[in-house]
Amino acid sequence: MTDGPNIAVLGAGVVGMTVAKLLQDENRKFNITIIADSFKENTTSAVAAGIFRPGTSFCGPTAEITKKWINNSWYYWQDILKSSEAPQAGLMSFSSYIFSKERYTVTRNHLIEDLVPIYRAVDKNELKICGEGWKYGSYFSTIKIGCERYLPWVERQFLDKGGKIITSTVESFTSLPEKYDLVFNCTGLGAKLLCNDHHLVPIRGQVIKVKAPWLKTAIYGDYDTYIIPGFDGIATLGGVRQYDSYNMKICKYDSAAILERCCEMLPALKKAEIVAHKVGLRPHRVPVRVEPETVNGVKVVHCYGHGGYGVTCAPGTAMDAVRMGLDLLKTNVKTKL
Numbered sequence: 001m002t003d004g005p006n007i008a009v010l011g012a013g014v015v016g017m018t019v020a021k022l023l024q025d026e027n028r029k030f031n032i033t034i035i036a037d038s039f040k041e042n043t044t045s046a047v048a049a050g051i052f053r054p055g056t057s058f059c060g061p062t063a064e065i066t067k068k069w070i071n072n073s074w075y076y077w078q079d080i081l082k083s084s085e086a087p088q089a090g091l092m093s094f095s096s097y098i099f100s101k102e103r104y105t106v107t108r109n110h111l112i113e114d115l116v117p118i119y120r121a122v123d124k125n126e127l128k129i130c131g132e133g134w135k136y137g138s139y140f141s142t143i144k145i146g147c148e149r150y151l152p153w154v155e156r157q158f159l160d161k162g163g164k165i166i167t168s169t170v171e172s173f174t175s176l177p178e179k180y181d182l183v184f185n186c187t188g189l190g191a192k193l194l195c196n197d198h199h200l201v202p203i204r205g206q207v208i209k210v211k212a213p214w215l216k217t218a219i220y221g222d223y224d225t226y227i228i229p230g231f232d233g234i235a236t237l238g239g240v241r242q243y244d245s246y247n248m249k250i251c252k253y254d255s256a257a258i259l260e261r262c263c264e265m266l267p268a269l270k271k272a273e274i275v276a277h278k279v280g281l282r283p284h285r286v287p288v289r290v291e292p293e294t295v296n297g298v299k300v301v302h303c304y305g306h307g308g309y310g311v312t313c314a315p316g317t318a319m320d321a322v323r324m325g326l327d328l329l330k331t332n333v334k335t336k337l
């Protein structure tokens, strides 16, 4: 223990772990404890394909803040990607096609077109590279953040630097195991109960992990169909978006539909070995909640509700949350900082 402030981070998904990392980078005197009931592969974050691609509906409190979150996130991930730690941290760069038979607009993305190195319309030949009948398409460069690697990577560093971890379910901000000067609420969908937040809704997702080491490019099609390459030759096939569904069981009909749609785009997948089926509930909220609040005397900064884009945007939102937390701390514990 140092004589610095005691800080709790609730949640060990991509948001909580990134908040904890930024806090430690900010000041080594902070005594930081991560409290969560699930870690690493048991979080929603570990189910995600982890492609950096915010949906165009991704939404902070204003358009400016949304864009700032996305840009800051991109540069955070780029810093890790350019370091020697990139593979251990789960970062890789690749390119992606997005095709549509119906809508030109789905192939555009105003949130990243000016950010990623390449974002362009495809030519006629490219419309024929997978499946048939595509009318519209874009090609862009982006990155993947594999949370199956990123979460353990952050956890190792966090513990090495003196961070503490407690496995526990939090019932309320006032019943934490110790007294904390500041609490970050990064509980994803768990915030629904913790904050009685009716605006937070699960959007159920299901994916199939297959062995496809030959796949080097991501491909998106209509109806939420996607094929994303990954580490160790394991690709993610998706997907579904089921609003307000809490069903954590694998649905065989969803699996069949995902396989059919993906194999139609890329017939080579028919022979790919299936490694796993996974389900996750995206914590959807409009807008994503990043704000301070004092709850029964406890100083809390909320950072949750990232929906289908939490891996992409965790760092940008975490940076704002940490800044808000430091402002809160300064008002009361000036001498400790």
Ligand SMILES: Cc1cc2nc3c(=O)[nH]c(=O)nc-3n(C[C@H](O)[C@H](O)[C@H](O)COP(=O)(O)OP(=O)(O)OC[C@H]3O[C@@H](n4cnc5c(N)ncnc54)[C@H](O)[C@@H]3O)c2cc1C
Binding pocket: 010, 011, 012, 013, 014, 015, 016, 035, 036, 037, 038, 039, 043, 044, 045, 046, 047, 048, 049, 050, 051, 052, 053, 168, 169, 170, 171, 186, 187, 188, 189, 190, 191, 194, 204, 205, 206, 207, 238, 239, 279, 280, 281, 282, 283, 304, 305, 306, 307, 308, 309, 310, 311, 312, 313
């Ligand atoms: C199929 C699928 C594909 C996806 N693909 C992508 C993608 O390609 N790109 C992208 O950017 N995003 C993607 N997402 C979205 C992304 O996974 C989420 O936005 C992100 O994981 C949210 O992170 P989080 O840290 O807020 O939540 P979580 O990962 O759910 O972590 C929440 C943490 O809080 C803890 N917790 C909750 N309540 C309590 C409590 N009461 N007490 C103690 N601990 C608690 C949990 O144990 C956990 O540790 C996808 C999601 C799914 C389901």
